[in-house]
Amino acid sequence: YHRLHAKETRLSEFSQTERKAMLGSYTKVLFVRDPFHRLIATFLQGMGISPSFSSFVQEVLDSGMHNGSAAWKPLVSLCRPCLMQYDYVVMFGFLRQELGHLLRRAGLPAGSLLPEFTDSQVQWTYRWLSEQMFSELSAQQKQRLSHFYRWDLAAFPFSSSFLSD
Secondary structure, three states: OOOOOOOOOOHHHOOHHHHHHHHOOOOOEEEEOOHHHHHHHHHHOOOOOOOOHHHHHHHHHHHHHHHOOOOOOOHHHHHOOOOOOOOEEEEOOOHHHHHHHHHHHOOOOHHHHOOOOOOOOOHHHHHHHHHHHHHOOOHHHHHHHHHHOHHHHHHOOOOOOHHHO
């Protein structure tokens, strides 16, 4: 395909026939994380310049879908699960189990290739942190965040997300 090696060509710019031909031989894996946990991680990593989590969330909401950072944009807008059919969706919190399964499916020795993951060990910390951060938000911010991430919440099983409530 003539645009295949162009650095800035987005997948959505190819026709459906071209996409299907290009992606048909690949195993497509999507890694997902609860959008509220992504917001917390982004804030804690200092990617927002706000002094409080509440003001950071307000910046995110004010920036909207089109002007926001990939660190907090809804996953559906970034990975286009309706446009591309992923073979696997791996959720944060289950990386070791799911990656082990993927390696075994690929015929590779899963145990020796996987690094030590702590994602499932820190789930309880994120639960506590989520409760603390969520309590800082106004009712309007909570409602707007749930609306902002509505497609992520519908597309992926984030059943314990604070934004699902």
